[in-house]
Amino acid sequence: MKRWEANVRKVVPYVPGEQPKETDIIKLNTNENPYPPSPMVLEALQNVKYEDLRLYPDPEISQLVHSIAADKGLDDNQVFVGVGSDDVLAMSFMTFFNSDKPVFFPDITYSFYDVWADLFHIKYETKALRDDFTIDVNDYKAPNGGIVIPNPNAPTGLEASSSAIESIIAANEDSIVIIDEAYVDFGARSVVSLIEKYDNLLVVQTFSKSRSMAGSRIGFAMGNAKLIKYLNDCKYSFNSYTMDRITMAVGQAAIEDVDYFNSTVADIISTREWVKDELDDLGFVFPDSSANFIFASHPDIAAAEIFEELKKRGIYVRYFNKPRIDNYLRITIGTDEQMGQLIEALKEIRSLKCHD
C-alpha cells in the first residue's frame, strides 16, 4: 500500500437498486413513478435557451425555491433545495450531526443513513422496530446527537402518526430531528406544519417519486429560517452551484402543475389499494403501506426465490439480504397493467412453488 492510501477516507458505499439497461422490463425495484412528469415539464424543456448554458446558474436557486415555498405555504427562507433528497440528507448530516453523542435511527430503514454516518464519522445507534415494524417513540427519548426517521418508513411503507412524530420532536429540543418524507405524498400526513412550532425540525421531501422526476435530481428541506441558513452555508462551502439551469426550469414546471400531481398520485394510491387486495388473496402478508411500494412476504415461498423467479420473467423488484427483512420484497407500484402482469407472475410462481 502506498503511504498516501493511509489518508484516504475509506467507506462502504451505498448500493443503489439495479438500473438495468434493458428497456423491455417491468421495473418495480427503485420506487420510480410509472407516469411521465407533467406535460408542463416538456413545455419548460422546449423553452430552455441553450445559449444560456454558457452562464452559471443562480446559486440561490431562487425561482425553484420560491415555487416550492408557495406550494407549501412557506416563506422562501424556509426552503433549501438540493440535488435529490440524498444530497439534501447528506448535507444535513454534515451540517447538523456533529455531536459526540450518537445519532438515532431505526434498524430497518433507508439504508443510506448508516452510510452517511460512516462517511462523516458520525456515531450512531439504531433503534429496533417492533415486530410489526412500528416505531417505539420511547426509543428516541434518550440523549442523542440527532435523529432521522423516514415517514412513511422505507422499505416498510408504514406511516407513524403525526402525534407520535411530534412527541419525538418535542422530546428533543437540543438536537435536530430530520423527518424524511420522501414517500409522504402517497397518502401519508406531513409534519411540515410543525416547523413553525419546533425550531429543531427539518422535513425533507423529493421530486423523485410523486413528481415523476427521479432523473432530474431535485430534493428539498423545510425548516425554520435559521436551520435553512446553516444548511445553505454548508452547501455554499461545498459547491456554490449545485443545480443546473435546465433542472431548475423543469423542476419549477413540475411543482406548479398541481392538478397533474394530484391526479397521478391518486392513480398510484388506487392501484396500490387494489394490489394490496390481490396480494392478500395470494397469501402475502405486508405492513399497510402509505407509500408507492408494498413490502411483502409470503409464508410459503422464500422472498429470494420469488425475486429470482420474477426476474426471469422480466419483472424487477427489490430484495434486501439483511437481518429481519430477508424474507420480504419491496414492490414499487407501477401502472394497473404492470401490476396485473406482476400478479399473474406471482400466481404462476405460487403454483410452481407451493404443491398444494
Added chain:
Amino acid sequence: MKRWEANVRKVVPYVPGEQPKETDIIKLNTNENPYPPSPMVLEALQNVKYEDLRLYPDPEISQLVHSIAADKGLDDNQVFVGVGSDDVLAMSFMTFFNSDKPVFFPDITYSFYDVWADLFHIKYETKALRDDFTIDVNDYKAPNGGIVIPNPNAPTGLEASSSAIESIIAANEDSIVIIDEAYVDFGARSVVSLIEKYDNLLVVQTFSKSRSMAGSRIGFAMGNAKLIKYLNDCKYSFNSYTMDRITMAVGQAAIEDVDYFNSTVADIISTREWVKDELDDLGFVFPDSSANFIFASHPDIAAAEIFEELKKRGIYVRYFNKPRIDNYLRITIGTDEQMGQLIEALKEIRSLKCHD
C-alpha cells in the same frame, strides 16, 4: 443560542462572483465563455425524452465518462465525473486529504481551497507566491497532507511549466497532488499524460469555461484507476445519483464536438492576445495570462475605483478585496465587441482619473 446550535458545522462560505439578474450588461466577472455551447448541445437537448425523467439516471454516468475518456485518450476507469469541478474538488478534498499534516496551496489562488479545508476540518498552510506571482516549487517539498495547485493559477492566469509541476508531483509520492486545470484549455499545457507515471496525481478539469457550459455543472477528474475508485466510493456514499439525465446527454454532445471546441477556444485566445496589447497601451500591468481572463493592475488608478466606474457603465469585472491582490481586477475575455467596449470604458476612466 439553542443547544442544538453547538453541534452545527459552522463555516464561512465561499462567495461566488455576482450573478446580476439584469441581462443588458457586459458580464466579465465569472470567467464564463462568451460563445454559446456547441450546436450539438442544442440537438441533444431537442432529443431528450422527457418521459424518461421519471427514471433514475445512470449512477455511473457511464456514457459521459466514456466520451471524456475517449477525448483524453484514457480508459473509462481513469475518469470521475461530478457536478462542476467544485463538486469534484470538494469530493477530492474529502476523499484524499485526511492526514494530520497540513495540505499546501498557494496564498494567491482559487478562493475555494481554504473554504473546503475549513468545511472538512483539514489543516492547511498557504505558500506565498513570489512577487511576480510565480510558484516556488521548493515550497511544496516539505512533509504535507496533500497539495492542490491550479494551473494556470487563478486569479493570476499564470501558467507554471510542466516540468515545475512534475517536480512537485515527483517529490510527493506519499501524498495526493491535485492539479486544478479549470483554465488549461486556453493555451496552457496539461499534465494529464503524467497520470500513468504518478499514481498520486489527480488532474481536474471542467466544462464550465472552454466548453461554454457553466450552466450545466459538469466537471471531471483524471487519475489512475485506484484513485478514481476511491473518489467514486466517496461519491456513492454521499449521493449515488449526482448527475441528472439531461446534463449527461448535453455534456456528451459538448465533448464530442471537437471542431467547435477548437474554434471557440482559438477565438478567445486571439481576443485575449489583442486585449493584452490594448491594456498594455493603457498602462496596465499584468502577469502573462494563459487563461480566459487577465489579472490587471494600473499604477495610477486604484482597482476598486476602476471596478466601480466599470459597473456604472454596465461592465462587471471581478475585484478581490484581499491582501496582495487588492489593486488588481480579474477581467474575463468576452467577444471582440465586448472587449472593445471595455477598452473604450477604460480609456474614459483613465482620462477621468489621471489628470495628465
